[in-house]
Amino acid sequence: MTTRAAQPRPEGVNWSVLLQRFGLALVYAALAVGLSLLSDRFLTVSNQVNIFRQATINGIVAVGMTLVILTAGIDLSVGSILALSAVITADLLKQGLPVPLGILLALGIGALMGMVNGLMITRGNIPPFIATLGMLTVGRGLTLMYTQGKPFTGLPDAFRFIGTASLGPVPMPIVVAVIVFVLAAIVLNRTRFGEYVYLIGDNPVAARLAGVNTRQMIVLVYMISGVCAALAGLILIARLDSAQPVIGAGYEFNAIAAVVVGGTSFSGGEGGLLGTLLGTILIETLNNGLNLLNVSPLWEQVVKGVVIALALLFYKAINPTRK
Amino acid sequence: MTPSRLQLEHIVKSFPGVLAVQDVSLEAYPGEILALAGENGAGKSTLMNILSGSFPADSGKIWLDGVEVNITSPRRAQELGIAMIHQELALIPQMTVAQNIFLGREPRLAAGLLVDTKKMVIQAQALIDQLGLDFPVTALISDLSIAQRQMVEIAKAISFQSRVIILDEPTSALSERESDILFALMRSLREQGVTLIYISHRMEEIFNLSDRVAVMRDGQLVGVTPTKDLTIQTVVQMMVGRELKDFFPKKQAEIGDVILDARELRSGKRVRDVSFSLRRGEIVGLAGLVGSGRTEVARILFGADPLDHGEIKLAGRIVHLHSPEEAIRLGIGLVTEDRKAQGLFLGQSVRSNASVLLFEKLAQLGFILYSKVDAWMRGAVTQLTIRTPNLEQKVRNLSGGNQQKVIIARWLAVNPQVLILDEPTRGIDVASKAEIHTLMSELAAKGMAILMISSELPEILGVSDRILVMREGRLMAEFSRAEASQDRIMQAATGQLAAG
Structure with missing residues (x-):
C-alpha cells in the first residue's frame, strides 16, 4: 500500500458537493413542475414575466444584503433606507427636481445611511445587528416625520419610466435588476474588493494582518447595501406612482430570506450572488404559486418561514461543519 | 504479560477524498505512556478522535479492558473513561476552574436545582491537590496560562476516573519549564495505572517520556516499538519513510547592513x-x-x-x-x-x-x-x-x-x-x-x-x-x-x- 493519504479517491461521486451546487436549482425545477401541473396559468409568459418583475425589488435589495452577509454582517435597515430615500426623492421630484438629480439624490441618501451603519460598526464597535436595528428605527421615524404620515403620489412621467417602461418585451425593472446582478457579480468575483469581502467574512483578524483595510471595506459594503435599497425604492415608487410612509417595511426579512435560501452562510465568507438570484426567484415563485392556487395571503408568511427553515436544515445536513 | 487496557482492531476511517486511517490495529497497556508520532496528515489525530468519540470509524473494533465498546459520542467516551485533551482547549474562559471541571454535573443542593458551590469547590480543590497543582480552583480560566489550562483539562479527565487519557500535542504552546511540570504530572498518572497516549512532534519529549512509540504514516501504522530500542533518527525515518540527513539545514548567508x-x-x-x-x-x-x-x-x-x-x-x-x-x-x-x-x-x-x-x-x-x-x-x-x-x-x-x-x-x-x-x-x-x-x-x-x-x-x-x-x-x-x-x-x- 503506497497510497498517499492526501490523494482523493478516484471512484465515487461526491453527492454533498453536487447537492450543494445544484440543490437549489433542483428545488426550483420541482416547484415549477408542480405548479405548472396544479395551475395552467403558471407557465404562461405573462405570469413568468410577472414573477420576475415582482422579484426585482427584493432581488436588488438582496444583492446588497449578500455582500453584507458575506462579511458576516447583517443589514436590518434596508427597508427604512428604502423608505426615507424614496419619500424625500418623491417629494422633491414633485416639486420639480430634475429626474437624474432625483435618482442621484436617492442613491446618495442610501449611501450616506449605509455609511453611518458602517461607521457605527467599524468605529463604534457596535455589532451589525444592533447598529442596523438602530438605523431601522431611526430611518422609519424620519420617514414618518418627513411625510407627516401622508403619501406622495403623482410622480413625473419622466421618472416613472424606470418602473413602467419596457425594453422590447422586457420590463424596465427587470433590466435594471439584471444590470445590478451582473455588475455586483463582476465586482464580487473579479475584483480586489470582492476577494476582500470573502476574506473579511472568513477571518477578519487574519484579513487585517494581511494588510486589508477591513474598516474601509466594511463601510463600503454597507454603503453598497444602502445604495441597493435606495435603487429598489426608486423602482418601487415609479411603479406604484406613490411613496407611502410605510413603504419597504419588512423588506429586510425578504432580502435576508433570499440570501439565506440562496446558500450564503451567516458566518460569512461562503456563498454568492448566483444563490441569491435563485433564492429570490424561488421565493417569488412560491408567492406566485400560492396566489394562483388561491391560498390565503396569511399563509404566505408561514410558508416563507418554513421554507427558510428547511433551506437552513438542508445546508446543515449536506455540510455539517458549517456554522 | 499484562492484559491490554485498550485494543484497536482494523480501524478504518475515510473522509471525502481522503483515506485518513487505513486498517490500524494497536494496543495500549495500563500504566504506560504510548507516544504516537507521525507527520501532520498521517492520521494520528483522526485515530484519536475516533477513540474519543468525536466521529465514528467506518469499520473496526475497540476493546477497553477486555470489553468490546461502541464509542458513539464524546459523552460516551467520557463515561467509558476515555478523555482527550485537544490542541484547542475546550474550557470556558469566563468560568472558574471548579465550574469547568464539574461542568454539566455540578454537585446539587438538596432541592436539586441549585449548584452546591461550596461542595464543588472542595471537591475540585481535592482534585487539584491530588495532582500537586498550585492554582486556586476559584480562579477564572481566562486568568490562567495555557499550561495551567491544560492541567485543568487533565484534572477534569481525572475527575471522570479516566482510564485512558489522550494528549494531542500538549506542549506545542508551552515553555520548557511548563512542559516539565506537565511531564511530571503525566509520570505520576502513569504510576497510578492510567494509560496515556501522547501525540507529539517533539522527539526529545517522546524519548524522555514514553515507554513505547507508535509511528503512523499516510494513515497506516508503520510500527510500535519500545522507546529504549529506538533512536531519534530511526523514528524520523519511520515517519517520513526516508532518511533525513539534517534536522536544521543552515546555510551561511552574507550578513549586510x-x-x-x-x-x-x-x-x-x-x-x-x-x-x-x-x-x-x-x-x-x-x-x-x-x-x-x-x-x-x-x-x-x-x-x-x-x-x-x-x-x-x-x-x-x-x-x-x-x-x-x-x-x-x-x-x-x-x-x-x-x-x-x-x-x-x-x-x-x-x-x-x-x-x-x-x-x-x-x-x-x-x-x-x-x-x-x-x-x-x-x-x-x-x-x-x-x-x-x-x-x-x-x-x-x-x-x-x-x-x-x-x-x-x-x-x-x-x-x-x-x-x-x-x-x-x-x-x-x-x-x-x-x-x-x-x-x-x-x-x-x-x-x-x-x-x-x-x-x-x-x-x-x-x-x-x-x-x-x-x-x-x-x-x-x-x-x-x-x-x-x-x-x-x-x-x-x-x-x-x-x-x-
Whole structure:
C-alpha cells in the first residue's frame, strides 16, 4: 500500500458537493413542475414575466444584503433606507427636481445611511445587528416625520419610466435588476474588493494582518447595501406612482430570506450572488404559486418561514461543519 | 504479560477524498505512556478522535479492558473513561476552574436545582491537590496560562476516573519549564495505572517520556516499538519513510547592513525598553518563555499593536507604524503564531490564501489579473512543494505543514525586507519543518532579514545567526551562534542570569 493519504479517491461521486451546487436549482425545477401541473396559468409568459418583475425589488435589495452577509454582517435597515430615500426623492421630484438629480439624490441618501451603519460598526464597535436595528428605527421615524404620515403620489412621467417602461418585451425593472446582478457579480468575483469581502467574512483578524483595510471595506459594503435599497425604492415608487410612509417595511426579512435560501452562510465568507438570484426567484415563485392556487395571503408568511427553515436544515445536513 | 487496557482492531476511517486511517490495529497497556508520532496528515489525530468519540470509524473494533465498546459520542467516551485533551482547549474562559471541571454535573443542593458551590469547590480543590497543582480552583480560566489550562483539562479527565487519557500535542504552546511540570504530572498518572497516549512532534519529549512509540504514516501504522530500542533518527525515518540527513539545514548567508533598528520599544507591561537591530541576510532567533513579550514585540514591529514609547528605523529612516497595511507597504511581514485564528482564511481557496498580498500588485482598476496570479501561484506551489490537488482547494483541507507553507508563500509574493516568523514550525511535521528552515536560509541568502520567534530551543540554535532572549517584557541576553547553548538561553529566559 503506497497510497498517499492526501490523494482523493478516484471512484465515487461526491453527492454533498453536487447537492450543494445544484440543490437549489433542483428545488426550483420541482416547484415549477408542480405548479405548472396544479395551475395552467403558471407557465404562461405573462405570469413568468410577472414573477420576475415582482422579484426585482427584493432581488436588488438582496444583492446588497449578500455582500453584507458575506462579511458576516447583517443589514436590518434596508427597508427604512428604502423608505426615507424614496419619500424625500418623491417629494422633491414633485416639486420639480430634475429626474437624474432625483435618482442621484436617492442613491446618495442610501449611501450616506449605509455609511453611518458602517461607521457605527467599524468605529463604534457596535455589532451589525444592533447598529442596523438602530438605523431601522431611526430611518422609519424620519420617514414618518418627513411625510407627516401622508403619501406622495403623482410622480413625473419622466421618472416613472424606470418602473413602467419596457425594453422590447422586457420590463424596465427587470433590466435594471439584471444590470445590478451582473455588475455586483463582476465586482464580487473579479475584483480586489470582492476577494476582500470573502476574506473579511472568513477571518477578519487574519484579513487585517494581511494588510486589508477591513474598516474601509466594511463601510463600503454597507454603503453598497444602502445604495441597493435606495435603487429598489426608486423602482418601487415609479411603479406604484406613490411613496407611502410605510413603504419597504419588512423588506429586510425578504432580502435576508433570499440570501439565506440562496446558500450564503451567516458566518460569512461562503456563498454568492448566483444563490441569491435563485433564492429570490424561488421565493417569488412560491408567492406566485400560492396566489394562483388561491391560498390565503396569511399563509404566505408561514410558508416563507418554513421554507427558510428547511433551506437552513438542508445546508446543515449536506455540510455539517458549517456554522 | 499484562492484559491490554485498550485494543484497536482494523480501524478504518475515510473522509471525502481522503483515506485518513487505513486498517490500524494497536494496543495500549495500563500504566504506560504510548507516544504516537507521525507527520501532520498521517492520521494520528483522526485515530484519536475516533477513540474519543468525536466521529465514528467506518469499520473496526475497540476493546477497553477486555470489553468490546461502541464509542458513539464524546459523552460516551467520557463515561467509558476515555478523555482527550485537544490542541484547542475546550474550557470556558469566563468560568472558574471548579465550574469547568464539574461542568454539566455540578454537585446539587438538596432541592436539586441549585449548584452546591461550596461542595464543588472542595471537591475540585481535592482534585487539584491530588495532582500537586498550585492554582486556586476559584480562579477564572481566562486568568490562567495555557499550561495551567491544560492541567485543568487533565484534572477534569481525572475527575471522570479516566482510564485512558489522550494528549494531542500538549506542549506545542508551552515553555520548557511548563512542559516539565506537565511531564511530571503525566509520570505520576502513569504510576497510578492510567494509560496515556501522547501525540507529539517533539522527539526529545517522546524519548524522555514514553515507554513505547507508535509511528503512523499516510494513515497506516508503520510500527510500535519500545522507546529504549529506538533512536531519534530511526523514528524520523519511520515517519517520513526516508532518511533525513539534517534536522536544521543552515546555510551561511552574507550578513549586510542594519535594515531594522528598534530602540527602547515600550508597550504596556508586556514590552519594556526592548532595543535590538536586524541586518540583511541575518536570521535572528527570539527566545523566551511563552508570555515573555516576544509576540508583542513582533506585533509592534508589524504595526498591529500601538507603541507607547520608542522608535523604529527601517533602512535608516524613522517609521511610524499604525497598521499592518503600512508595515506591509514598507516591506515588513509577519507570519503569525496562531495559524488558524490569525493567519488562514480556512473556508477560502489556496489561491486566495496565498495571494492575498498580491491582489494589491496584480490588479488593474481594482480588477485582479487572475492569469498572472495563477502563474505566480503555480511557481510558488512548486517552489514550496505545497501539496494541494488544485488552487481552488479550501485551505481547511490541507495538512498543518501545507497550511503553513501557504502562509509563507503569501509573504514570498511581496518579498519583504524584514520577515518576522512567530513559531513558524509549531505543530508541523518533520519534513515540512526542514523545508521551512531551508527556505528561511535561502531567503536570508537573498538579503532578507529574518526574526524568528520559537519555543523550541533546538530550532533556535539550529537556525539562528544570533539569538535574543526575552523575559517578562525585557531583553535579557544576546548570544552569537557560537556562544549560544540550550543552558545559557534557558538561564536567561528564566532569570538565572544577569542581562548580558
